[in-house]
Amino acid sequence: MLPDKPVNYSILDLAVVGQDISHAKVFENSVELAKEAESLGYKRFWLAEHHNMVSIASSATTVLMGHVAARTAKIRIGSGGIMLPNHSPLLVAEQFGTLGTLFPGRIDMGLGRAPGTDQVTAHAIRSDRMNSVFQFPHEIDEIRKYFKNDNSSTKVRATVAEGVDVPMYILGSSTDSAHVAAEKGLPYVFASHFAPSQLFEAMEIYYNNFQPSEYLEKPYSIAGINVIAANTNEEAEKISTSSLRMMVGVMTGNLDYLQKPVEMNDELRAVRDNPSLQRMLKYAFTGDKQMVKSKTVDFIKQTGVDEVIVASHIYDQKDRLRSFRIFSEIMEEVNCLTV
Template sequence: MSKIKIDTAYSVLELASVAAGSTPGAALKNSLELARKAEEFGYTRFWLAEHHNMISIASSATSVMISYIASGTEKIKVGSGGIMLPNHSPLIVAEQFGTLGSLFPGRIDMGLGRAPGTDQVTAHAIRSDRMQSVYKFPEEVSQIQQYFSPDNRGAQVRATVAEGVEVPVYILGSSTDSAHLAAEKGLPYAFASHFAPAQLFEALTIYYNNFQPSEYLQEPYTIACINVIAADTDQEAERISTSMIRMMLGVMTGQMDYMQPPVDMTPELRELSENPAFQRMLKYVFVGSKETVKKKTEAFLQETGVNEVMVVSHVYDHEDRVKSYRVFSEIMQEIKGEEA
């Protein structure tokens, strides 16, 4: 069991969930308000996911959202969690993030992943040759790094707005494949344990054991994602969590809908939440009062030894969601204070 790091950071992964009766525009405005609160609560970074053709998620134009959030905040780091690189041209990604890095110096992160962020039909509509890019993911990451290098000034193809601009690259993963890549390239590694927990420890072990220091990073740096719904009582948090349970049922059955209002926990919903398939997908869902979530978070940090924990919170009511993030920030500050 690892020791919790005193300097463990805590951050936000945002999907801009669209609630029933609301609009994508309202969801995006809520994202900005949450980012401002997260900055106030001491969160390190605010990452935006990339998803497509999902009625309940407004986070699709990731680079646009990053600019919107960074413009409305002052110091919190803003980035992609992530850019699904096979959907995009490396040159365009370099130009977009070079522009962002120039507009918001020292505040932009570039998380790169290889999953589509959608179903296969939509992925084909985004880019018909994307499978070729999936296999070329390591080369395309290197290509982006080259576009950011001052040494690229003599190249025939350039992303001039990116050259010499500091935008750190993070490798994202939900299996062991990207752990090898992050270690080989000496880059920080973020694992999607909030929805794909099965290979978390194997991936971390691979990353730590094979890490090669680089010009970007001298020692391994790991981020793991968790789901958190914190409220005044366990009962209140459980009720709020029913929105998430119903949303995940839609994901698992291919019947996506808007984020639904919470309801009292029913035997059917409880049985669903305890279903083995559901548990395998959402092992790291911490629902409860401050005390309950703190115990689960401490255990997670001790077991994983990660440098940073990134929180996803699927909550119908915006104020309840902001409160959950506030409570979690208090938990992290208490944990770090106890470890000091």
């Protein structure tokens, strides 16, 4: 049984740094993926903000957004997200106002309140960030005001942002941000690709409490999944060993570069089947086209989301491009049958 409505599909890229792969090559790979995504019908290409992680190169998120936007033509480029407590609302407005002017109708502003790093690094980024965490809803309002046209009498202005069309999205991995997105009438993006436990509760809060706004008449929801698709289940399983070892590093604090894939073995199967990792990877879909399609359709039906955003930690660029091609075929098939 298929979903009852067409569903948009997008990409979340962390500019993951693989073993023996330079940062320059990583950025080149992100551009290549964005171009491919554009040709395959993906709606948006978002870049995440993380810091002090050797395996992630998207730390200067808006800079990389501009780089990718300049090398693509129509796909929406956004932040998934900018971690607002790390930044001044004024500077965020100026940066996104500039991007929105350079690439009109193509820039998305996704905002979250997590640090995107460890607490020591978060303090190094902004020593008063905890005050900003509690001011998250207020700072969202600040940014929205900077984009208004009627700021001529305001003492502090982001003139480059005034009147620029840059849609705002609220990101979350718990129920807190669901309340914020609903109250402010904004689209809501849930990080179920790594924090699935509160997905359904958060979505229920968002839909039940949504207040229409000048930005959005009805709720719009996006949820994250991990996908590794290949020609066979065995091939996908082997490719997934890179991601599996990366996730273990995240959980144990032993962060390293994304490693080359190896044959699945008993030790890695035991790690994969660990209950903690299984909970984190509840929405990690690995396999051939039919396997991934079945799991994706179930996910869309269960959640009722308007859009899925896909993360894929794959070492080899050819394997990564192929995985996203397969996923686009899946979504085209699903959407053709729901029209």
